[in-house]
């Protein structure tokens with residue numbers, strides 16, 4: 225089975241697209257962040273606070289590797305921070321990058337307090353710039369989220385991915 229991995233920056237729509245794909249394909253979808261929160265019984269912000277980003281990344285990698293029976297996986301925006309995650313996704317599935325402009329992301333995440341790396345005066349644009357290069361480098365399929373509606377995004381993904 226080829227797993228569909230949805231990657232992209234925070235707020236690019238990975239969870240929403242995962243759910244819509246799940247409905248269209250009649251297959252199960254899992255969001256890695258939701259799965260981590262449910263396994264640890266803790267919110268992502270609290271995991272970051274208690275264990276730091278490094279601790280969170282260990283849970284993220286372990287959770288990614290434990291979901292090999294799930295056909296659609298929405299990742300967290302930082303999944304590309306570890307090369308081993310990219311290698312694993314390449315080996316086990318197809319990587320679909322949900323590409324969204326910084327302006328669209330900033331609009332969607334305005335007032336969001338659930339994402340530790342999108343708070344206050346942090347270097348958000350620098351993080352975005354660094355990450356988009358990483359997403360583009362590993363993507364098998366790229367979806368233009370600024371131009372396509374949710375339904376069009378799903379249709380496009382299904383047209384590109386052999387399911």
Ligand code: S3P
Nearest residue numbers: 233234235257300301302339340
């Ligand atoms: C992160 C993105 C978040 C979550 C965590 C770290 C990141 O997921 O995994 O806050 O490093 O970009 P979303 O992309 O679903 O917001």
